Amino acid sequence: MTKSKADEEDYWNSSKFKAFTFDDEDDELIRLKESRQAVNSIQRLVEEDDDEDDVEKVSWSGEPVGSISWSVKETAASNQRTDREPAFPKIPTDTPSLSKSQSGYSLSSLFKGETGGRNFQSFTDTLSDSSIRLYAPELRKPKSEYKDYVSDWSPEETIQRLQQGKTAPLEKFRSLQDKLLLLDFAVSAHDGNVITAVLIYLKRTLSKEVLFRELESRQTALRHFIHYLTETKDQRLLLELLSLLVIHSYLFTVDFYFFTAKDSAHVQDHYTLLERQIIIEATDRQAERGGKVEIFQKFPRRASILNMPLITTLYYCCFYHYSEPEGTYSSPLNIRQAFKISEKQYFVTALAARAKLKAWLDVDALFTSRNWLGFTRKKSPLSFQRVVDVLQKNSAPTQVLQDYVGLVEDPDMRISLAQKHKCHDIVINTYRDMKDRQQLLGYRGKVGRGSAEERKIDELLNNQQIRWKN
């Protein structure tokens, strides 16, 4: 049993993902297929210009539904389209609908008059669907029941029918206005398949300029369309669509995302950010290529800044453009102002960027503020514990770290950080301040024998002035 199980696992793991081979000869086929599609669509356009009845005749002529003549016509049509392909067509002798109704399914048969009956129901409902007409003789109903099918459905009714799994011809919707109505009803029905069905129809019958233009203002439909193109690997159209969207991206975003006033402020920010990124990217790339700016030589840029989040952009500017005057687009202070970046965020980002460059003076300056007496003292919107964390992540040396560890207010936290980063002086001084003789004694064992730290501890322990608490 274990063996067979292992075999199975192997199979599921490997063979189903067996590599697909794409031979070069396929290229030709693709081209052929493309041209075939083109021919088909041209044909359709021509038909559209013809008398309306022409199209109707194929699916709505007065001929008895499912008549042989009709079937032949249909078969011939598919013959024509695929005559290049020897495997085609296969006239369905064994019909899907019948095979279904004959099958004695264990689960579905529990629902007699449900699954089976329903299928029949929907098949008779979909007589307009020519694929089903082939099998219609089995399903024939009194003529009176057909009258439903010749009536004109409004866009709304059409969508409803599609949603119920029935078919309804889309071809009768000719005007752009009708087609768009169809699309809008489909979108509001929230049924992905129906939306896609309408999109396929629109793709076939509208020029792509018009289609793209209309989709831009229909976010949901647009997403379905992108999904559809992605799934069907229609790379060419997808690229065209996406590049168009890039050009219009902001018009498109600002207008169409349901945004509240607050949200549209975010969208506006996004736009401003991209604008800046484009300018910064262009300037910096040139500077980098020019080879004259030291920082780009020392730290070559790893990737383009385009499309990066705001904070990443700020980090980038703190890294490459830190001391620029506030007036430039790439000045960190300017960015902070323009996007109302919170003090904390600005601080932590600048800190990380300057620490990465080991610009310790800049780091120091970030904390320095003068009080009214002119003394400098270190202030931070961030807890010093977090500051130490950021510095340590950027591999700051102990001398730098200890300055900040010493500023951690909570003594216990200070000690644990100091121990972690081997800032002995701080540990010793803190124990001294806490008058904790026992801990100091204990720590003596952790510092190097004969080291300056050990001497300092001994001095303290021998100091008669200190009133130890233990």
Next chain:
Amino acid sequence: MAAHLSYGRVNLNILREAARKELREFLDKCAGSKAIVWDEYLTGPFGLIAQYSLLKEHEVEKMFTLKSGRLPSADVKNIIFFVRPRLELMDIIAENVFRCHHSSRDFHILFVPRRSMLCEQRLKEQGVLGSFINIDEYILDLIPYDGDLLSMEYESAFRECYLENDQTSLYHTAKGLMTLQALYGTIPQIYGKGDCARHVANMMLRMKREFAGTQNQILPVFDTLLLLDRNVDLLTPLATQLTYEGLIDEIYGINNGYVKLPPEKFAQKKQGEASKDLPTEPKKLQLNSAEELYAEIRDKNFNAVGAALSKKAKIISAAFEERHNAKTVGEIKQFVSQLPHMQAARSSLANHTSIAELIKDITTSEAFFDNLTVEQEFMTGVDTDKVNTYIEDCIAQKDPLIKILRLVCMQSVCNNGLKQKVLDYYKREILQTYGYEHILTLNNLEKGGLLKPQTSSRNNYPTIRKTLKLWMEDANEQNPNDISYVYSGYAPLSIRLTQVLARPGWRSIEEVLKMLPGPHFEERQQLPSGLHKKRQQGENRTTLVFFLGGVTYAEIAALRFLSQMEDSGMEYIIATTKLVNGTTWIKSLMDRIPPSCF
């Protein structure tokens, strides 16, 4: 093969067998050798129904994933497409068929779970419909996942219902429940809470009316059905699960009953052999109650797993030691006969020890502890109305976005919405740090109710918490006496509702029920006379709890705990659209404008 499905109170193997039978019948309809082309999404769910051996017995020789282009070569008579009814897949199928040069090939399609006229129409437009000999549907609504667990493996159900207003998943749910009733009898009592629950119940009742006349003559196995909307309890999935199985899912993700683990800990070192190159492929393990040890420990709080494993280790060692006591031939023979079982137990123990070690590395980390502390603060109502500095720090450190979203949503839920200022602040920080494109995700979370501005000044979460006893101070992780052990203090709201329904009944919590979204209701389905159960004294009742929009492993653990409680008088079977955790759930709600648009 799937014996563990039949151990429970309800023999779910019947359902699995029915599904397998249907699959075999379809395969036999396509006579001759076959290749299956899979919609990749379906392979996971199908794996719960059938192994490859079943397919092989029915002449399936090759399997491929559906991709555009040309089908890989296979010397078979039949090509069968197993697909979801999606239009875009139809175009791929059409291309496959179109570019196939073997004239003697027979093509078939199996739609899962329903066929769709639109799809067939699409195939026709592409000129390939006529190439298919069989077009069929395979109704795979409720998949037996374990002895007491059914899942539809329908990932997008919550999103579709609450964001897209698409109720297809509810229709499938109702159909699945009808199938279940056909096999296990009409469920006489239906309770529910939430809009989706109401919809499902309505559809079920309507479907029942539609087959009026065909009385179901099966003695009912389930006494009660409880339908619960996920949005009635948005809090629970956001919290980090602390049961063993829950943590495996949180950390590594359990997919269709399988987990992939980092291989290092599983390297087999034979004695005397220097450790060879470490394996690089992730270790794949199946997790279900067929494994005795796993069934024992899966629902324990992780803090109790170490003890359980060491106890088991002692038992197994003792069993192996027995060999020294075996003196007579008979005794030795008996020992040897038990060896395979013991070996299996030993390797199971080795696996779970490794997994537990992996998890422990994480649960003992500072980051895990800090995160959990904040979660527990929120759940107990501490400072939920202010910007939380831990969340702020996590954003500044650019921790994974999903972690941030889980916490912010949790704060929002525990505060019945965030103050506008707080919400705006979080949103700005998130967009600035992770990119403006996430505005769509934030909007989705608002639509789904996970993140929202406070509308009334009254926060009703504390009332809900107190009435339903959602927070238990002294949760006993080792020997639990209450469901709150699964989150080390927090008792999942959904399970409290279930518990109260069983005793003393929802009437006792009317006020709280009104605070939670959606209607609550009760329906009865008439049974034919003669099918009324005569209950033995002390016989437990059986409730099927259906979570619409997903359920977590910790919630399942809590229900199993209730089933096992001696005085509960109730056994629970669990069904859901999908097994979720906070991460997978939030992920299913995320959205980005395709990055290439910008």
